[in-house]
Amino acid sequence: MLKNIFPFILVLLSASSALSAxxxxxxxxxxxxxxxxxxxxxxxxxxxxxxxxxxxxxxxxxxxxxxxxxxxxxxxxxxxxxxxxxxxxxxxxxxxxxxxxxxxxxxxxxxxxxxxxxxxxxxxxxxxxxxxxxxxxxxxxxxxxxxxxxxxxxxxxxxxxxxxxxxxxxxxxxxxxxxxxxxxxxxxxxxxxxxxxGPKYLTKYDDIDIPEPETLRDNYKNRLEPASTQAMTIDRHLSVSDLKIKAPGNLTPKQRAMWDAAYGPKNEAFKEANLEGDALFKWKYQRYVxxxxxxxxxxxxxxxxxxxxxxxxxxxxxxxxxxxxxxxxxxxxxxxxxxxxxxxxxxxxxxxxxxxxxxxxxxxxxxxxxxxxxxxxxxxxxxxxxxxxxxxxxxxxxxxxxxxxxxxKSLYYQYYEFPGAHSVRRHYGVRTDRYKLIYFYMLDGWELYDLDKDPNELNSLYGKPGYEKLTAELKSELTRLRKQYKVPEDTRPLTRAPRTPKKKKKS
Ligand SMILES: [Ca+2]
Known part of the structure; x- marks a missing residue:
């Protein structure tokens, strides 16, 4: 009996493996x-x-x-x-x-x-x-x-x-x-x-405030200079194109007329047309997000x-x-x-x-x-x-x-686009399960974060007493990763490449 059904089982097995393949x-x-x-x-x-x-x-x-x-x-x-x-x-x-x-x-x-x-x-x-x-x-x-x-x-x-x-x-x-x-x-x-x-969603969220993240008003203290010298703040760097209108603070008569045309004096938005300080910042955040x-x-x-x-x-x-x-x-x-x-x-x-x-x-x-x-x-x-x-x-x-x-057990990261849009300095680094070591190599400056204790990365621990051993271990891991991934030294110049001059129009 078993002998008889054995070929049948084989057929079934091969059919199922064909299916899964x-x-x-x-x-x-x-x-x-x-x-x-x-x-x-x-x-x-x-x-x-x-x-x-x-x-x-x-x-x-x-x-x-x-x-x-x-x-x-x-x-x-x-x-x-x-x-x-x-x-x-x-x-x-x-x-x-x-x-x-x-x-x-x-x-x-x-x-x-x-x-x-x-x-x-x-x-x-x-x-x-x-x-x-x-x-x-x-x-x-x-x-x-x-x-x-x-x-x-x-x-x-x-x-x-x-x-x-x-x-x-x-x-x-x-x-x-x-x-x-x-x-x-x-x-x-x-x-x-x-x-x-898109056309379907133009007015979605009009009637509500979107929650703000915890670090919206970051002061960039306890870190190296790059966090404060970038050009990507909601407060100072969003353009008219980003906001689709001049932000409603310090309006010139011409800009006031733009607001008037967009919203009209009866509209609530028009009343906000001369916001200042944190009120203006909040307006920009809501508009953007x-x-x-x-x-x-x-x-x-x-x-x-x-x-x-x-x-x-x-x-x-x-x-x-x-x-x-x-x-x-x-x-x-x-x-x-x-x-x-x-x-x-x-x-x-x-x-x-x-x-x-x-x-x-x-x-x-x-x-x-x-x-x-x-x-x-x-x-x-x-x-x-x-x-x-x-x-x-x-x-x-x-x-x-x-x-x-x-x-x-660790990740390698490297960012190269400086000089460039938003002025973020070149850096590389290593992240493990719990820690992150970042090297801003143009400045020869390091940041170290304990992601368990400081998940928002607001306080660099680099150079603080008690972190010497950890720092040495992370630096050694970073060296190992750079070798594993065959990363060469970044020797590109720190200035923008010269632009190709435009051809002169034939007169
Ligand atoms: Ca992208």
Whole structure:
């Protein structure tokens, strides 16, 4: 009897392994400058993101996901290559990405994946490694974006966040080869500066005050000079374009007329037109954060559209959905907007992964992961071996809920874009489970934080008695990491590169 059913069991086993070997699809939904503080799954007290939360509800949320270099184009290059900025060549936003180099989409393509890149690319050179691409030009506008394609420029009408989702859905439904597994990178401009909301959300939050973060009125004491000499304060550096109107203080008659035209003397807002001091500061914070959150509302709605389509089409069960952003963001913490620092709000980034049948629904992970790991993780999910020269690690064991052997105990970070927008000094550093050591190498100055005792990073402990041993250990770890990642000394000049003079017009 047993002899008779044995071949039958073998057939069943091979059938089930064939089923589980069916290649997975990857849907990577990516935003630009999305603070984890503005995601309800991360505990936001300022907004609700029901659709991003859907991914978290069925997936795994990473509480300690970081970037290697907190700025837009460099982060994208790290994700594509699985290599730190000094090896992929994209140290700053101003450089052109070398698209000839190895990237994970190219490796997936070689193994039979269909690949698509839709939305914000921001790397100057044309995308490579994609069967289909349609991307914003540079930063791209919030409305009516012209988009670059392999066939030339397309003019599109609509709100950019909706447009990017429309194109993604159209490619999934109509354009792809349905016999092949896919990788889609659906990448938004939102919520990047200057935070222009979509038509549906223009007046959302009009009637409420958004809570302020604890460190909104930071005085930058007990730290080195860079924290106070940057140019990213809500108080002093938001422009008329950011606020969409001249801030209502010290108005000239012409500016007063602008307010009159925008709101009219009967409107409450008009009465606030001559604010001063903290009242003016509060006004700017509310104005800034509300537009930012309105941009997130459109992102969240559009993520819902993608998730609904996966459900309706039956693709959901075989598609790994990843939500992330190119870095974190200051939503008023330390009095700032923007990113760039190794301080937590911009060093961290949201990362949520839903892998049906693998990620435990509603689970959270606290391992130190980095955008450096995305390439190898995606390759591993798709059953493709990672090349040895990639510098991250596959997060697949973490996604399976396993204790990963030899997972990293410290992170390396380096920021290069100085002189540059917002005047954040170049720095590198190491973060462990509890401590962070930052080296502002242009100034030869160090900061040390105990993240357990001082999670807001307001008091540098560097040079204080009792921290000598810890400091020495962290410095030694930093040296080890720089060696491991093959980081060269930064010998670039500290002045801006000379601009190419414009050609004289022929008279
Ligand atoms: Ca960004």
């Amino acid at each position: 069916k290649p997975l699809n990857v849907l990577f939904i990516f935003t630009d400058d999305h603070a984890y503080q503005a995601i309800s799954a991360y505990g936001s007290n300022r907004n609700k993101t029901p659709n991003i939360d859907r991914i978290a509800k069925d997936g795994m949320l990473f509480n300690r996901a970081f970037v290697t270099n907190s700025i837009c184009a460099p982060s994208r290059a790290v994700i594509l290559t699985g290599k730190h900025s000094h090896l992929n060549g994209q140290l700053t936003n101003g450089q052109r990405f070398d698209g000839e180099q190895q990237t994970f989409p190219k490796l997936l393509q070689k193994k039979g994946y269909q690949t698509a890149m839709i939305g914000k690319w921001h790397l100057k050179s044309d995308p490579t490694g994609f069967d289909f691409w349609q991307v914003l030009q540079g930063q791209g506008p919030y409305y009516n974006p012209p988009m670059n394609t392999a066939q030339g420029v397309k003019k599109i009408t609509g709100y950019t966040t909706d447009v990017i989702t429309d194109i993604t859905l159209d490619w999934l439904k109509n354009d792809r080869d349905k016999n092949k597994p896919f990788l889609v990178m659906s990448q938004h401009k939102a919520p990047h500066r200057n935070w222009q909301p 509300k537009d930012y959150l309105r941009c997130i509302d459109s992102v969240d709605e559009n993520i819902g559209r993608l998730l609904d389509y996966l459900d309706e089409s039956g693709l959901a069960e075989n598609t790994v959905v990843i939500y992330s952003s190119d870095q974190g963001w200051y939503l008023g913490e330390h009095g700032w907007y923007d990113k760039r620092w190794m301080y937590e709000e911009s060093f961290r980034t949201p990362l949520i992964v839903r892998w049906p049948g693998v990620t435990k629904p509603g689970s959270q992970n606290t391992d130190l992961v980095q955008n450096l790991d995305y390439a190898q993780t995606f390759l591993d999910i798709c059953g493709v071996k990672s090349p040895k020269d990639m510098q991250g690690a596959s997060m697949v064991p973490l996604l399976k809920g396993k204790q990963a052997k030899n997972w990293r």
